[in-house]
Structures are given as structure tokens and as C-alpha cells.
Amino acid sequence: MDxxxxxxxxxxxxxxxxxxxxxxxxxxxxxEQCKRLWNDIVEMQKKNKQxxxxxxxxxxxxxxxxxxxxxxxxxxxxxxxxTLTLLLIALRDYAVSHPEDTTIxxxxxxxxxxxxxxxxxxxxxxxxxxxxxxxxxxNLVEDKPMPENTNxxxxxxxxxxxxxxxxxxxxxxxxxxxxxxxxxxNITLDRDVDDAQAIFESLNSTGKELSESDLIRNxxxxxxxxxxxxxxxEHLWRPMELMFEYEKQDxxxxxxxxxxxxxxxxxxxxxxxxxxEFKLYHLNCEFATIRELCQDLLxxxxxxxxxxxxxxxxxxxxxxxxxINNLRMEVAYPFLLKVHNxxxxxxxxxxxxxxxxxxxxxxxxxxSICDIPTNSLNKTFATLRNEIRNDDYMNSxxxxxxxxxxxKQFPDDDKFISAFTSRDIxxxxxxxxxxxxxxxxxxxxxxxxxxxxxxxxMPQNSNLSDEWKKELGDxxxxxxxxxxxxxxxxxxTAYNSEMSDKPFMIKMDMAGGFKESALRLNAYLVKLTxxxxxxxxxxxxxxxxxxxxxxxxxxxxxAELAPYQVEEKTTQRYSLETYDINPFTKMxxxxxxxxxxxxxxxxxxxxxxxxxxxxxxxxxxxxVVQKQRLRVSINMKYxxxxxxxxxxxxITGLGRWGNGDAELFFEHTSEIDDVMEIIEQSxxxxxx
Numbered sequence: 001m002d003x004x005x006x007x008x009x010x011x012x013x014x015x016x017x018x019x020x021x022x023x024x025x026x027x028x029x030x031x032e033q034c035k036r037l038w039n040d041i042v043e044m045q046k047k048n049k050q051x052x053x054x055x056x057x058x059x060x061x062x063x064x065x066x067x068x069x070x071x072x073x074x075x076x077x078x079x080x081x082x083t084l085t086l087l088l089i090a091l092r093d094y095a096v097s098h099p100e101d102t103t104i105x106x107x108x109x110x111x112x113x114x115x116x117x118x119x120x121x122x123x124x125x126x127x128x129x130x131x132x133x134x135x136x137x138x139n140l141v142e143d144k145p146m147p148e149n150t151n152x153x154x155x156x157x158x159x160x161x162x163x164x165x166x167x168x169x170x171x172x173x174x175x176x177x178x179x180x181x182x183x184x185x186n187i188t189l190d191r192d193v194d195d196a197q198a199i200f201e202s203l204n205s206t207g208k209e210l211s212e213s214d215l216i217r218n219x220x221x222x223x224x225x226x227x228x229x230x231x232x233x234e235h236l237w238r239p240m241e242l243m244f245e246y247e248k249q250d251x252x253x254x255x256x257x258x259x260x261x262x263x264x265x266x267x268x269x270x271x272x273x274x275x276x277e278f279k280l281y282h283l284n285c286e287f288a289t290i291r292e293l294c295q296d297l298l299x300x301x302x303x304x305x306x307x308x309x310x311x312x313x314x315x316x317x318x319x320x321x322x323x324i325n326n327l328r329m330e331v332a333y334p335f336l337l338k339v340h341n342x343x344x345x346x347x348x349x350x351x352x353x354x355x356x357x358x359x360x361x362x363x364x365x366x367x368s369i370c371d372i373p374t375n376s377l378n379k380t381f382a383t384l385r386n387e388i389r390n391d392d393y394m395n396s397x398x399x400x401x402x403x404x405x406x407x408k409q410f411p412d413d414d415k416f417i418s419a420f421t422s423r424d425i426x427x428x429x430x431x432x433x434x435x436x437x438x439x440x441x442x443x444x445x446x447x448x449x450x451x452x453x454x455x456x457x458m459p460q461n462s463n464l465s466d467e468w469k470k471e472l473g474d475x476x477x478x479x480x481x482x483x484x485x486x487x488x489x490x491x492x493t494a495y496n497s498e499m500s501d502k503p504f505m506i507k508m509d510m511a512g513g514f515k516e517s518a519l520r521l522n523a524y525l526v527k528l529t530x531x532x533x534x535x536x537x538x539x540x541x542x543x544x545x546x547x548x549x550x551x552x553x554x555x556x557x558x559a560e561l562a563p564y565q566v567e568e569k570t571t572q573r574y575s576l577e578t579y580d581i582n583p584f585t586k587m588x589x590x591x592x593x594x595x596x597x598x599x600x601x602x603x604x605x606x607x608x609x610x611x612x613x614x615x616x617x618x619x620x621x622x623x624v625v626q627k628q629r630l631r632v633s634i635n636m637k638y639x640x641x642x643x644x645x646x647x648x649x650x651i652t653g654l655g656r657w658g659n660g661d662a663e664l665f666f667e668h669t670s671e672i673d674d675v676m677e678i679i680e681q682s683x684x685x686x687x688x
Contacts, residue, residue, distance in 0.1 A: 022233040023221030090161035103173035213253035215275040236294040262334040303340035362551040398554035399564035421540040426485035459501040488540030504531040574607035635660035
């Protein structure tokens with residue numbers, strides 16, 4: 001290893017060429033990093049500083065040739081070196097377009113820092129990037145026009161530097177001088193002695209941190225022999241990368257590798273340990289070579305990007321991918337990767353694939369309508385592949401969903417319709433998704449929801465007109481409060497502003513009103529002459545019946561379900577109804593239960609004979625339902641609890657239902673945050 005301190009001029013000067021190997025990520029610095037570099041240059045010059053350290057460049061020298069260009073493969077510092085090159089190009093371009101400014105020599109920049117003056121072909125350039133970045137940088141160096149609609153950070157950052165130079169905040173000569181003051185450590189490794197991969201992993205430069213997918217790419221490709229590296233990159237890795245949209249490539253590829261590992265191992269890697277998990281998987285996976293592993297990654301990345309970027313030749317599948325994105329149900333990707341591959345291998349049919357995707361959408365959607373905590377979904381989908389029986393594929397998945405209970409349940413039609421018709425739909429993030437599907441279900445002329453706005457049939461205005469008060473009846477305030485944002489009172493219109501708070505029959509008969517509407521959502525309205533609680537409830541029920549057909553509950557006969565049913569335990573099964581619970585204590589319980597189960601997907605809830613237990617490895621809190629309050633048992637030593645408000649009582653050695661040496665009472669909704677602060681201490685202690 002040879003390390004020398006210098007600047008970009010010393011590094012680039014001479015008959016040299018710096019190459020970016022295929023395993024390196026593309027140029028990824030954004031305007032933010034360029035602004036930081038520019039501000040360093042301006043501050044250094046204006047404060048007359050002698051230098052500023054900007055990091056290191058680590059490279060491996062290729063075998064020296066008696067004549068020609070000495071080449072170096074950069075393994076760290078590409079972003080910094082490319083950005084400085086863009087700044088030099090911008091400075092050269094300024095000098096070319098301003099020949100009257102003799103303080104900057106464009107030919108010196110061109111022939112000493114951007115090009116090897118006497119070379120030809122690729123060896124003409126001091127810096128060669130990978131793939132499309134290479135052509136764009138070469139075009140900038142040669143000052144050639146760019147192909148139309150070229151999308152590249154290189155162009156954006158070059159323009160940024162051109163704009164900064166044009167402001168004359170610093171004179172061009174000052175910029176050139178200041179670039180020379182940027183201090184860089186140039187580290188050249190010995191290929192036969194230094195472990196490039198180990199060094200690469202240990203580097204964390206001052207620029208944009210390497211993503212998990214960047215690290216995986218280097219791990220996969222760096223150790224291959226040159227011929228194999230080229231084949232794997234060109235035939236497998238590069239085609240995979242091209243499936244990810246340019247602007248989202250890093251973030252979506254990181255998620256892909258996490259979901260791929262989850263699918264393969266049926267456990268979820270931590271977000272910041274995907275690279276480490278991938279290395280462990282590679283050492284123990286079923287593939288004999290990197291080529292085979294990369295072929296598998298290419299296969300699954302196609303399924304993944306189809307879902308993420310909504311791509312399919314099948315219109316139904318494409319529409320379902322759109323639903324997945326609208327519902328933000330990324331938690332299902334690991335399982336759906338497996339299902340897509342089973343379809344590709346002929347284990348299931350295309351219709352089966354469609355049915356499974358619909359089932360997953362219904363599961364997620366029905367749970368959101370019923371307000372069931374989502375924190376268990378990722379684990380549910382991560383392990384679902386283990387439940388599949390290839391000899392009874394579809395029934396095994398349906399049985400899994402049907403037999404879920406408690407916090408993993410697939411709400412049946414009664415629970416779903418009850419929640420769907422009564423909850424606030426208007427303020428749900430998925431409201432457009434819901435109304436669009438209700439309108440377009442089984443519709444040969446579907447609408448585009450973006451062309452319409454949501455209309456409250458009974459107005460939102462709390463100061464209702466006398467006509468509306470009369471129509472709604474003496475209890476109009478309660479009717480408005482109860483039903484305003486529910487599905488029975490919501491529809492779509494292109495005339496929202498015209499309708500405003502007008503009486504129902506004016507909305508009906510006006511130009512563009514309900515009577516003229518071709519929307520199916522308004523079909524019930526045109527039969528009416530008034531709008532009140534009765535009609536809101538009737539319409540809600542009609543829409544609820546349609547909703548259960550759109551987002552179906554899986555169906556199996558008793559005989560089909562029987563093989564999947566675990567024999568009932570001889571001991572009694574308990575539920576919330578086991579306890580002497582009333583509407584008030586149920587409200588307290590629902591609030592506290594939601595907060596506790598949202599702590600982690602690993603929290604398990606069990607109904608015991610006398611109390612409700614919440615556990616990780618063992619109970620960390622138990623709840624006992626009392627007449628007008630909940631007794632909360634904390635499974636910690638009383639002396640270990642931080643309780644500045646004095647909520648807890650020491651029950652060490654006293655007989656109580658539940659576990660632990662401390663108890664407190666939850667008696668009013670306003671106490672929820674204080675109660676949770678105590679509960680979280682017990683949860684965190686078990687999480688250690």
C-alpha cells in the first residue's frame with residue numbers, strides 16, 4: 001500500500017487513466033453534495049485558508065506497460081473524483097466561452113486534467129466511468145451535444161457548477177486556485193498483498209454513504225476473476241439493475257434484497273444489516289456459484305420490479321399491482337415473490353396467481369377497515385410460504401387466512417361490513433382507492449378517479465341550512481356527527497363547488513347534479529326525494545354488500561378446511577367476551593391494546609382465564625378488566641421502575657392476578673401516555 005498526500009491536479013497530471021470497475025455503483029452525488037463542496041471552496045478562498053481535506057481516493061494500479069497509459073482501478077473515491085472532474089469541465093467551458101478572460105487556460109485544463117493529450121480511443125480520457133455514465137462524461141469532456149431527454153446526475157451537477165461560476169462569487173482564477181488547495185490522500189493498493197474487499201468495507205467516506213445494495217454489488221463482483229466478473233455483470237447484474245428505475249434505484253434495490261432474503265429465509269433482516277445477512281446467506285445458500293446466485297436474483301428482481309413499478313402485459317395483474325401500491329402493502333412482497341416464482345415454474349396457473357394476489361389485498365384492506373394493528377403483517381407474510389402445500393396449493397393458503405384469529409385475523413363479512421359502513425372513510429388515506437373500486441367494480445367503462453372530487457351528500461358545514469335541518473330531523477346534529485364521513489354519505493362528482501351546501505333536491509336537479517350523473521355510486525340517489533339517516537344507512541349497506549364482493553373473504557367447504565384445522569385443545573379457549581367487560585372498559589381496553597400491540601410485530605397477546613397477557617419471550621404486562629377501570633400488572637421489580645408521577649403500587653409478595661411486582665390503574669383515556677411510559681419500560685427490558 002502506498003499513500004501520498006496531494007491534490008486533484010497532482011493525481012490527474014501525467015499519462016494516467018482512472019477506471020471505475022463494474023462492481024462500483026454509478027455516480028450518485030446529488031446537488032446537496034456538490035453544494036457542500038462548492039461552499040468549502042468559497043469559504044477556503046474568502047478566508048484565505050491554506051487547505052481543506054476532502055477525503056481519500058483508493059485505487060489498485062494495473063500492471064504497468066512500457067509505453068502508454070498507466071491505469072488505476074478506483075475502489076473508493078469515485079464520487080469525489082467525478083465531481084471534481086465536473087467542476088473542472090465547467091471551469092474549462094467558462095474559459096472557452098470567455099476568451100477575453102486570460103486568467104484561465106482552457107487548454108491546460110483540457111490536456112492535463114481531462115484528457116491524455118497524445119492518446120486516442122478510450123485511453124484519451126483521464127477518467128472513465130461505467131455504462132451510461134461513461135458516455136455522458138465523455139460527451140461533457142468533448143463538449144458534444146447530449147441525446148434528447150438524457151436523465152443524469154452528471155448533467156445536473158455540471159450545470160450547477162456552471163451556474164455557480166457564472167455568479168462570479170469567486171473569480172475563475174480563484175476557483176482554479178482553490179481547487180488546488182483541496183487536499184486528497186491518494187492510496188494505491190498492491191493487488192497481490194492488500195485485501196481490497198476488506199479495505200472497501202472499512203471505508204466510509206465523507207460523501208454519500210454506500211447503500212446496502214452498493215455493498216452487495218461489490219461483494220458479489222469484486223472477488224470474481226476478470227472474465228467471470230464481466231460475464232456476470234453484463235448478463236446478470238446489469239440487466240437486473242436496469243429493471244429498477246434510475247431515480248429510485250438505490251432505495252428500491254435495498255428493499256428488494258431485504259425482501260428477497262426474507263422470502264428465502266422466512267425471517268426479516270434488520271434494515272441496517274441486509275448486507276451482512278446477504279453474506280451469511282451466500283455462504284449457506286443452495287447455489288454453487290456466484291453466477292447461479294445472480295441468475296436467481298435476476299429472476300426474482302423481475303417479479304419484484306413488476307410489482308413495484310406496476311408492469312404486466314396482463315391488464316388484471318397490472319391493476320392488482322396498482323392496488324398493492326395504493327395500499328402500500330410492501331409487507332406482502334416476500335410472500336408474493338414466492339407465489340410469482342411458483343407461477344413461472346408451472347406450479348400454479350395465472351388465474352391462481354391472480355386469486356392469491358386478490359386474497360392478500362383483501363386481507364390487508366379488510367384489516368385496515370377494521371382498524372386491526374398492522375405491526376404483525378410483515379411477520380405473517382414472511383412465514384406464510386411455510387404454510388403452502390404444493391399438492392393443495394390454493395386451499396392451503398385459504399385455510400391459513402381463514403384460521404387466523406386474534407390480531408392476525410382475516411375479518412369475515414360480518415365484521416368487515418359492520419366496520420365499513422360505520423367508520424370514517426373520508427379521512428382514510430385509501431378513500432380514493434375505495435370509491436374508485438366501488439364505482440368501477442364490474443364496470444366496462446371505468447372512470448378515472450382523478451377527474452372527480454368527493455362530495456358529502458349531507459354537507460360538512462356545521463351551520464346547516466334550515467332546509468337540511470328539517471330534512472335530517474330533530475336530531476340533525478347527531479345524524480351529521482355520526483354519518484358525515486361514512487361511506488353512506490360519500491359520493492363522487494365533477495361539480496363539487498357548484499353543489500356546495502345546497503339542499504338535496506337542488507343537488508339532484510341542478511345541471512351536472514345527481515340525476516344527470518352516469519356514476520354508479522349515484523344510482524341509489526336518483527330514486528330519492530330526501531336525504532336522511534334512513535337513506536344513509538340503506539345506501540351504506542348496499543355499498544357494503546358490494547365491498548364484500550370486491551374484497552372477498554376466502555371460502556372453503558367444511559371438508560376442504562378440515563385437514564388444516566388443529567384439534568381443539570381440551571382446555572377452554574378464552575376471548576375478550578370471557579371477562580365482565582362493559583362499553584366503557586372496552587373503550588379503555590381497545591385504546592391500550594392498540595398501543596401495546598403497536599410496540600412491535602413480536603408482541604403476542606393471549607387471553608387467559610383471569611387476565612390478558614402481552615409477551616415477547618414471557619409476559620411483560622398483563623391487563624385485568626375491572627368494573628370501571630383496567631388493572632395493569634407490570635412484570636418488573638418495583639424498585640427498577642422509573643415512575644416520576646407515582647402511578648405504580650408495590651405489590652411484591654402480594655397475591656394478584658397477572659405477573660410482576662408492580663400495578664397501576666387505567667381509569668381515563670387522558671392517562672394513556674403515562675400508562676404506556678411505564679409499560680414500555682417493561683417491554684424494553686425484555687427486548688434487551
